[in-house]
Amino acid sequence: MDYQNYVQMLKAMADPNRLKIIDLLSCGSLCACDILQHFDFSQPTLSHHMKVLQNAGIVFTVKDGKWQHYSLQKRFVQEFKQNTDQLLAADEHCLCQRSDCEKDVAN
Amino acid sequence: MDYQNYVQMLKAMADPNRLKIIDLLSCGSLCACDILQHFDFSQPTLSHHMKVLQNAGIVFTVKDGKWQHYSLQKRFVQEFKQNTDQLLAADEHCLCQRSDCEKDVAN
DNA sequence: CCATTACATAGACGATCATCTATGTATAGT
DNA sequence: ACTATACATAGATGATCGTCTATGTAATGG
Numbered sequence: 001m002d003y004q005n006y007v008q009m010l011k012a013m014a015d016p017n018r019l020k021i022i023d024l025l026s027c028g029s030l031c032a033c034d035i036l037q038h039f040d041f042s043q044p045t046l047s048h049h050m051k052v053l054q055n056a057g058i059v060f061t062v063k064d065g066k067w068q069h070y071s072l073q074k075r076f077v078q079e080f081k082q083n084t085d086q087l088l089a090a091d092e093h094c095l096c097q098r099s100d101c102e103k104d105v106a107n
Numbered sequence: 108m109d110y111q112n113y114v115q116m117l118k119a120m121a122d123p124n125r126l127k128i129i130d131l132l133s134c135g136s137l138c139a140c141d142i143l144q145h146f147d148f149s150q151p152t153l154s155h156h157m158k159v160l161q162n163a164g165i166v167f168t169v170k171d172g173k174w175q176h177y178s179l180q181k182r183f184v185q186e187f188k189q190n191t192d193q194l195l196a197a198d199e200h201c202l203c204q205r206s207d208c209e210k211d212v213a214n
Numbered sequence: 215c216c217a218t219t220a221c222a223t224a225g226a227c228g229a230t231c232a233t234c235t236a237t238g239t240a241t242a243g244t
Numbered sequence: 245a246c247t248a249t250a251c252a253t254a255g256a257t258g259a260t261c262g263t264c265t266a267t268g269t270a271a272t273g274g
Contacts, residue, residue: 001130003123010121015262016114023194032221045263047222052261066220066271077195084191087130088184122232139251152233154252159231173241173250216274223268231260238253244246 005057006083009076012056017041018049022072025059029071112164113190116183119163124148125156129179132166138174 013019021035036046050070053059058076062069120126128142143153157177160166165183169176 003126007121007123007126010117010126014114014117014121016110017262019110019114019117019194026195026197033219041262042264043221044223044265048262051222068221072195081191081195084188087126088133088179088188124232140249148232149234150251151235151253155232158252175251217272218274219270219272221268221270224266225264226266227262227264229261229263232258234255234257236254236256238251240249240251242247242249244248 001083001086005079006087008056009058009080009083012052012058015049018053021049021053022058025070025072029062029069031064031067031069033067035070112186113194115163116165116187116190119159119165122156125160128156128160129165132177132179136169136176136178138171138176140174142177 013022017039020038024030024035024038032043032046032050035050036043039046050059050061050068053070054061056076057073059070060073062071120129124146127145131137131142131145139150139153139157142157143150146153157166157168157175160177161168163183164180166177167180169178
């Protein structure tokens with residue numbers, strides 16, 4: 001399993017404000033000024049959070065005149081669920097390499 | 108949606124070493140010394156990581172003589188998947204409260 | 215052209231984090 | 245009793261993080 005990308009997604013999600021942004025975007029595209037209205041922090045702080053989300057591959061942006069429209073990356077939604085299922089699956093191949101490993105015995 | 112608990116899980120998972128620990132435990136119970144063999148960091152560092160995972164409700168521990176056996180909380184596995192699905196679901200009720208919200212229109 | 219709006223960037227600051235060494239505390243074996 | 249093993253705790257340190265103010269930039273409207 002490729003932890004690197006998954007960890008980057010998890011890090012980007014592991015902030016209550018960014019999690020709320022993802023929740024907001026899960027219902028469709030929004031521009032920065034619309035998102036900002038739901039928070040108490042400053043505009044540069046939002047700009048910072050959006051960059052973190054972009055770098056993690058969670059959102060993408062389309063420029064439209066003065067506005068930046070942010071949307072969730074469908075690839076992120078898919079990959080995050082997939083990685084989560086793989087991590088927490090009970091029948092995944094075990095890393096522990098012990099002869100008495102419960103998981104390997106189960107396979 | 109209760110972000111608080113979900114964020115705590117995400118924060119605990121958002122570290123490559125702790126993610127690997129979760130992966131290791133997904134195949135069954137392990138004691139600290141077994142887990143430690145898979146890493147380069149020191150024993151106190153592992154102890155710290157295990158505490159973070161416990162505080163997030165991700166692992167629980169059973170003492171057996173000198174050993175501490177760590178296991179994944181089944182409740183965590185269930186709740187994390189559930190929260191993830193809820194967050195990323197396309198048909199979840201929207202927070203944006205805009206009259207032209209794509210999600211609300213879809214409902 | 216000038217003011218306004220919608221953002222991004224730079225730099226600073228306090229808080230949190232991952233890691234370490236040193237040390238403490240049980241438990242087990244001899 | 246003594247030693248070794250398995251783990252936890254304390255405290256320090258450097259790095260990262262979330263936020264801020266100040267400023268820059270690009271687009272729009274009169």
